Amino acid sequence: MNNWAEIDKSAKEWVKEAGERIRSSFNTTLSIQTKSNPNDLVTNMDKETEQFFLEKIRNTYPDHFILGEEGQGHELASTDGIIWIIDPIDGTMNFVHQQRNFAISIGIYENGIGKIGLIYDVVHNELYHAVKGEGAYMNGIKLPDLKDVPISESILSLNATWVTENKRIDPNILAPLVRDVRGTRSYGSAAIEFAYVAAGRLDGYITLRLAPWDFAAGLVIIEEVGGLTTTLDGEKINLLDKNSILVASKSIHRAILSDYVKKQLKEDYDR
Incomplete structure (x- = not known):
């Protein structure tokens, strides 16, 4: 039987230590490379931070699996076992550009079920954390369940790539939603946007093509405050693949799907 309290304690200690290492790097020169395209950046700190976690996990929990953004973990074909899903x-x-609005994100899963979620906003020293069934917290302060607010009073985080890159769904689907909400935001970090929804700073988050390390921690935390995360089609998230993401309180999630996404899809189909 796994001691999740012990695993949670270790993970928190390592996240805080990694955060201190990242803060200490602010005055040093970064080595910056690109991955899939010129805007897909990776720095020496990304790689060093992931390696830091890999060494800690392998030394302490050698039977656990690791899925990391920088590819230093395992190649996984299933969600069997305990998996640490890490975005350093x-x-x-x-x-690189701001030295803020970034986070360490770790989701720990057992046989596909989220057990622990940790999102650490390094610059603001805000640790959002949750253990399944025990609620969600920010720096030890319990987060309340998400409130139901009308669309007209909600603030949504929207990644603008849905306007230009969603080839399957017409971007006009979300245009009425943008007009109807109180405001929109984009922070450039999926982990922070998940955390802000959980904390009530945002009422929802919509984006395309997030990888597992982008959302693994957030899924656990959002569930503990009564929120819901699916694809933009309302389907279950695939833990080992890229997904579109719609995360919000259950009422806002339901309203977006029924009154905007599915309504527009039906209108397009009927034309």
Whole structure:
């Protein structure tokens, strides 16, 4: 039987230590490379931070699996066993350009079920954390369940790539939603946007093509405050693949799907 309290304690200690290492790097010169395209950045700190976690996990929990953004973990074909899903610096572009609005994100799963979620906003020293069934917290302060607010009073985080890159769904689907909400935001870090929804700073988050390390921690935390995360089609999230993401309180999630996404899809189909 796994001691999740012990695993949670270890993970928190390692996240805080990694955060201190990242803060200490602010006055040093970063080595910056690109991955899939010129805007897909990776720094030496991304790689060093992921390696830091890999060494800690392998030495302490050698039977656990690791899925990391920088590819230093395992190649996984299933969700069997205990898996640490790690983004050492979520929001690398913000880290490089702003030295803020980035986070360490760790989701720990057992046989596909989220057990622990940790999102650490390094600059603001805000640790959002949750253990399944025990509620969600920010720096030890319990987060209340998400409130039901009308669309007209909600603030949504929207990644603008849905306007230009969603080839399957017409971007006009979300245009009425943008007009109807109180305001929109984009922080450039999926982990922070998940955390802000959980904390009530945002009422929802919509984006395309997030990888597992972008959302793994957030899924656990959002569930503990009564929120719901699915694809933009309302389907279950695939833990080992890229997904579109719709995360919000259950009422806002339901309203967006029924009154905007599915309504527009039906209108397009009927034309």
